[in-house]
Amino acid sequence: MATLRLEVVTPARTVIATEAESVTVPGVEGRLGFLPGHAPIVAGLTIGVLEYGPAHGSKQRMAVSGGFVEVADNKVSVLADAAELASEIDVARAMAAKERAERRLRERAANIDRARAEAALARALNRLRVANGR
Numbered sequence: 001m002a003t004l005r006l007e008v009v010t011p012a013r014t015v016i017a018t019e020a021e022s023v024t025v026p027g028v029e030g031r032l033g034f035l036p037g038h039a040p041i042v043a044g045l046t047i048g049v050l051e052y053g054p055a056h057g058s059k060q061r062m063a064v065s066g067g068f069v070e071v072a073d074n075k076v077s078v079l080a081d082a083a084e085l086a087s088e089i090d091v092a093r094a095m096a097a098k099e100r101a102e103r104r105l106r107e108r109a110a111n112i113d114r115a116r117a118e119a120a121l122a123r124a125l126n127r128l129r130v131a132n133g134r
Contacts, residue, residue: 002036006052008062008078015062015083020052022059023076025069032069040072045080047122049130061086063130065123082123089131098124 003019024033026048032041035055045067053059067080101121104112 001055002074004034004036004038005075006078007075008050008064008080008083010067010080010083015080015085018052020076021055022052024051024059025076025078026050026064027069034071034076036074038071038074040070042068042070045069045078047119047126049126050078050083061130061133063089063123063127065126084127084130086130086133089127091128091131094124094127094131098128 001021003021004023005017006020006023007017008015022033022035024031025043026046028044028046031048032043045064047065048063050062050064051059062083062085064078064080065082067078067083070077070079097120101117101124104117105114105121
């Protein structure tokens with residue numbers, strides 16, 4: 001079966017470079033799925049789950065936090081603000097970040113940046129979702 005070349009890169013590192021039969025990313029306007037032969041596209045990404053692997057069956061997952069995806073010539077290039085494979089996620093650290101963000105939002109102090117706390121909570125919840133395989 002034909003495959004796509006998937007590369008996920010952050011400012012710090014190349015997270016993965018592999019072949020996949022299908023790739024699904026969290027687009028700003030909804031989930032986007034790619035199969036071999038997909039038309040060229042560039043789209044923004046949001047916080048969410050990137051899935052890749054066989055067209056049917058068990059997929060690998062990673063948490064991504066914003067960025068862009070470009071598809072051309074059977075290559076999916078993801079330039080992410082942050083990305084972690086499920087196996088790399090420190091669940092205790094993600095849980096602590098979730099609790100910290102929830103506490104900040106509960107306190108409703110005048111000096112907190114609400115949008116920043118909400119984004120931190122969304123990132124932590126996404127990391128926990130990926131780590132737990134949901």
